[in-house]
Amino acid sequence: MERYQPQSFExxxxxxxxxxxxxxxxxxxxxxxxxxxxxxxxxxxxxxxxGHPRPYTALDAVARKRRxxxxxxxxxxxxxxxxxxxxxxxxxxxxxxxIITEQNIGRFRKQLKSLGFSFDWSREVNTTDPNYFKWTQWxxxxxxxxxxxxxxxxxxxxxxxCKIGLANEEVVExxxxxxxxxxxxxxxxxxxxxxxxxxxxxxxxxxxxxxIERVKIQQTNWIGRSEGVEVVFPIKDSQETLQVFTTRxxxxxxxxxxVISPEHPLLEKLAARISNLPEIRAYQEEAxxxxxxxxxxxxxxxxGVKIEGLLALNPVNNREIxxxxxxxxxxxxGTGAIMAVPGHDERDWxxxxxxxxxxxxxxQGGDVATAPYTDTEKGILVNSGFLNGLDVETAxxxxxxxxxxxxxxxxxxxxxxxDWVFSRQRYWGEPIPLVHCEKCGWVPLPEEELxxxxxQVENYEPTDTGESPLAKIKEWVKxxxxxxxxxxxxxxxxxxxxxxxxxxxMRYTDPHNDQALASKENLDYWLPVDWYNGGMEHTTLHLLYxxxxxxxxxxxxxxxxPEPYQKRTSHxxxxxxxxxxxxxxxxxxxxxxxxxxxxxxxTLRVYEMFIxxxxxxxxxxxxxxxxxxxxxxxxxxxxxxxxxxxxxSRPLETKIHQTIKKVSxxxxxxxxxxxxxxxxxxxxxxxxxxxxxxxxxxxxLLLLNPVAPHITEELWERLDFGGMLNEQAWPSWDExxxxxxxxxxxVQVNGKVRGQIEINLDDPVEVARAKALDNKNILRLIDxxxxxxxxxxxxxxxxxxxx
RNA sequence: GCCGGGGUGGCGGAAUGGUAGACGCUACGGACUUAAAAUCCGUUGGGCUAAGCGCCCGUGAGGGUUCGAGUCCCUCCCCCGGCACCA
Numbered sequence: 001m002e003r004y005q006p007q008s009f010e011x012x013x014x015x016x017x018x019x020x021x022x023x024x025x026x027x028x029x030x031x032x033x034x035x036x037x038x039x040x041x042x043x044x045x046x047x048x049x050x051g052h053p054r055p056y057t058a059l060d061a062v063a064r065k066r067r068x069x070x071x072x073x074x075x076x077x078x079x080x081x082x083x084x085x086x087x088x089x090x091x092x093x094x095x096x097x098x099i100i101t102e103q104n105i106g107r108f109r110k111q112l113k114s115l116g117f118s119f120d121w122s123r124e125v126n127t128t129d130p131n132y133f134k135w136t137q138w139x140x141x142x143x144x145x146x147x148x149x150x151x152x153x154x155x156x157x158x159x160x161x162c163k164i165g166l167a168n169e170e171v172v173e174x175x176x177x178x179x180x181x182x183x184x185x186x187x188x189x190x191x192x193x194x195x196x197x198x199x200x201x202x203x204x205x206x207x208x209x210x211x212i213e214r215v216k217i218q219q220t221n222w223i224g225r226s227e228g229v230e231v232v233f234p235i236k237d238s239q240e241t242l243q244v245f246t247t248r249x250x251x252x253x254x255x256x257x258x259v260i261s262p263e264h265p266l267l268e269k270l271a272a273r274i275s276n277l278p279e280i281r282a283y284q285e286e287a288x289x290x291x292x293x294x295x296x297x298x299x300x301x302x303x304g305v306k307i308e309g310l311l312a313l314n315p316v317n318n319r320e321i322x323x324x325x326x327x328x329x330x331x332x333x334g335t336g337a338i339m340a341v342p343g344h345d346e347r348d349w350x351x352x353x354x355x356x357x358x359x360x361x362x363x364q365g366g367d368v369a370t371a372p373y374t375d376t377e378k379g380i381l382v383n384s385g386f387l388n389g390l391d392v393e394t395a396x397x398x399x400x401x402x403x404x405x406x407x408x409x410x411x412x413x414x415x416x417x418x419d420w421v422f423s424r425q426r427y428w429g430e431p432i433p434l435v436h437c438e439k440c441g442w443v444p445l446p447e448e449e450l451x452x453x454x455x456q457v458e459n460y461e462p463t464d465t466g467e468s469p470l471a472k473i474k475e476w477v478k479x480x481x482x483x484x485x486x487x488x489x490x491x492x493x494x495x496x497x498x499x500x501x502x503x504x505x506m507r508y509t510d511p512h513n514d515q516a517l518a519s520k521e522n523l524d525y526w527l528p529v530d531w532y533n534g535g536m537e538h539t540t541l542h543l544l545y546x547x548x549x550x551x552x553x554x555x556x557x558x559x560x561x562p563e564p565y566q567k568r569t570s571h572x573x574x575x576x577x578x579x580x581x582x583x584x585x586x587x588x589x590x591x592x593x594x595x596x597x598x599x600x601x602x603t604l605r606v607y608e609m610f611i612x613x614x615x616x617x618x619x620x621x622x623x624x625x626x627x628x629x630x631x632x633x634x635x636x637x638x639x640x641x642x643x644x645x646x647x648x649s650r651p652l653e654t655k656i657h658q659t660i661k662k663v664s665x666x667x668x669x670x671x672x673x674x675x676x677x678x679x680x681x682x683x684x685x686x687x688x689x690x691x692x693x694x695x696x697x698x699x700x701l702l703l704l705n706p707v708a709p710h711i712t713e714e715l716w717e718r719l720d721f722g723g724m725l726n727e728q729a730w731p732s733w734d735e736x737x738x739x740x741x742x743x744x745x746x747v748q749v750n751g752k753v754r755g756q757i758e759i760n761l762d763d764p765v766e767v768a769r770a771k772a773l774d775n776k777n778i779l780r781l782i783d784x785x786x787x788x789x790x791x792x793x794x795x796x797x798x799x800x801x802x803x
Numbered sequence: 804g805c806c807g808g809g810g811u812g813g814c815g816g817a818a819u820g821g822u823a824g825a826c827g828c829u830a831c832g833g834a835c836u837u838a839a840a841a842u843c844c845g846u847u848g849g850g851c852u853a854a855g856c857g858c859c860c861g862u863g864a865g866g867g868u869u870c871g872a873g874u875c876c877c878u879c880c881c882c883c884g885g886c887a888c889c890a
């Protein structure tokens with residue numbers, strides 16, 4: 001037999017699978033279905049990265065196993081192809097982004113196909129295809145019709161380099177996630193999506209799904225639900241009031257002053273009464289100049305200005321308290337105003353110390369003169385009228401009902417999550433299908449006019465004013481109002497890249513439908529996605545956005561499940577050999593094409609699965625790749641030794657049953673490293689035994705197939721095992737036969753291993769004792785001592801406790 | 804600061820409270836070869852060793868529970884990730 005040359009047959013099998021359509025999802029909806037999903041890539045100009053195949057191979061293995069288990073499997077792939085790199089390339093080279101996008105997709109597709117993934121290529125989707133984004137626009141219109149899309153003057157994060165507004169999620173430590181430029185604040189009229197309307201459900205419904213815990217936790221953190229009370233503080237000698245949100249209503253008696261945000265509207269309303277207005281104005285101006293990030297920077301001295309001429313009244317005791325403005329209070333959270341309880345809040349304490357404001361202790365347990373006391377477990381209320389003597393939790397309940405009864409406050413839930421800034425001042429995105437009419441306001445395009453396509457332009461450069469390049473195409477902008485037929489203008493902002501990826505999994509269920517985003521039957525059959533694997537970096541963005549859209553479409557009756565993804569797992573990154581993130585600039589990039597050329601696709605796949613804990617980052621190792629290649633070569637050689645036989649032979653039987661069990665469960669748990677290790681162990685055992693029969697070889701190939709589909713299919717054919725391997729059933733094991741009858745167990749004296757005995761599993765303790773006491777070393781150790789206890793765990797340990 | 808996840812050989816990593824280091828890599832020794840590569844075989848946590856595979860040490864540090872702890876409990880240190888002036 002010739003040696004293992006994967007290059008000579010990998011392509012062959014890829015072609016056969018494709019021609020026979022063996023991985024196409026079946027339209028027979030009576031079969032049990034399985035929808036396995038991986039995040040579709042942005043087809044960048046750099047081509048596939050070795051990071052891509054890690055999650056793809058993992059779920060490919062799951063998909064292949066599911067098919068062998070009799071499921072109708074949907075395992076699709078597509079392209080998240082709108083986005084900045086293609087647009088920037090277009091700007092530099094004056095080439096339409098469609099062209100470069102097509103090229104990049106072509107390259108990605110070819111690379112993915114060379115790795116033998118069992119994607120159903122007949123269902124490929126592309127977010128930039130008008131037949132696709134027609135439905136992205138359609139969903140947007142539904143959101144608009146349901147008041148979940150609105151335009152608002154918003155201070156936005158502005159990247160001066162990309163000339164683009166960024167969502168909070170795209171700002172990392174005050175800099176643009178893409179280009180690293182320092183983000184500024186600008187006020188722009190932006191389309192917003194009201195994701196906050198779904199904040200509660202986005203948290204609560206996490207109980208319905210099987211997401212890895214860290215994903216649930218991160219989403220919950222990001223949404224940041226906080227329960228408290230909104231309290232009304234009257235302004236002295238005025239009809240105006242100040243509303244504050246607090247999670248510590250129990251400390252209300254300790255509120256010694258108030259702070260409002262520099263942008264708070266009360267300042268304008270009562271400007272006439274403020275005696276130090278110039279000072280206030282100067283502070284407002286200063287605050288405006290700071291970015292959100294600068295304002296949020298910790299460790300800086302608290303700043304602020306007292307508002308002269310205004311006093312508020314603490315509603316619990318009618319004491320007069322001063323009102324300040326300070327930029328540590330954010331207009332965008334709660335009511336933009338706080339009651340300050342310096343005795344029991346870190347920030348208020350600092351502010352009070354800076355400005356010499358009174359600090360009152362209302363929860364006993366610390367020393368509020370030297371530090372705020374924030375413990376809510378042990379403290380007892382003091383100086384608080386009717387709350388005195390209560391613990392914090394009880395005091396909260398008491399004061400909340402008191403406030404309610406007196407019309408001074410109501411329970412309130414606030415969220416850290418903000419509405420989603422949905423506009424981009426860019427060319428290469430889905431046009432927002434709305435027109436602005438002088439008379440009718442914002443009017444949606446009628447559904448028949450979708451998709452609204454992008455016009456051809458000469459220049460893709462965004463304008464310095466921050467408007468989209470589309471604004472310059474007058475003949476595209478000028479249109480008629482669908483409602484009154486009067487003159488109107490199109491919206492020139494486009495959608496963010498997160499739009500197309502928010503629903504792509506639905507399109508896979510029925511990708512060519514031109515009547516609906518997908519047919520109800522297909523959506524109902526295939527959804528929810530049974531298993532979705534993707535990067536942790538998408539937990540707070542894509543995953544949350546797509547859950548939001550899905551919930552909205554659920555409310556609209558389009559889909560029938562409240563959650564889109566039943567199960568979510570996540571993979572770690574593959575780092576360079578130097579343990580740093582792979583990047584061109586670091587010169588540590590491994591090109592998957594080269595690995596395939598030199599070692600074969602199966603080696604790459606096996607290596608990426610064997611490399612380490614799937615959930616953790618791990619450095620690439622060229623030596624490790626060679627090790628996996630050697631393993632496949634040994635498998636190849638194994639096929640030369642295959643003898644007839646349809647029963648597992650005596651010396652291998654137990655090991656085979658154990659391996660089937662181990663591999664079957666490890667694949668489900670994403671523990672590919674230990675599954676492959678188990679197959680290596682079995683291989684070593686087979687080589688040690690020195691012979692293998694057909695039945696054993698069949699099982700070996702079946703178990704290895706999900707990670708190494710080409711070599712296993714090839715050997716299946718060469719060994720004439722009948723049919724194609726991918727049509728076979730997943731092997732089963734007999735639990736009773738996974739147990740070795742005779743085992744070596746340790747013999748301990750006082751818990752320390754001092755020897756070994758070979759014993760039958762069902763041997764009684766007497767036999768174990770006799771064998772243990774037959775050991776010289778054990779006898780030596782217990783000589784002259786008293787045995788006080790004997791512990792025997794069959795199959796595990798025999799332990800003597802002596803004195 | 805808060806919330807997660809970790810810390811095990813030279814490296815990646817295994818271990819339902821029951822013989823720590825599976826499996827792979829590296830390194831070393833041997834076989835094959837004119838030689839090298841490849842392949843195959845062996846060794847590979849540290850120390851002591853009277854050489855009996857016997858003893859001691861060993862899973863970030865220190866305590867504890869247990870016949871027995873990498874695993875459970877307490878205290879602490881370090882690394883990674885998320886959130887962070889969010890009231």
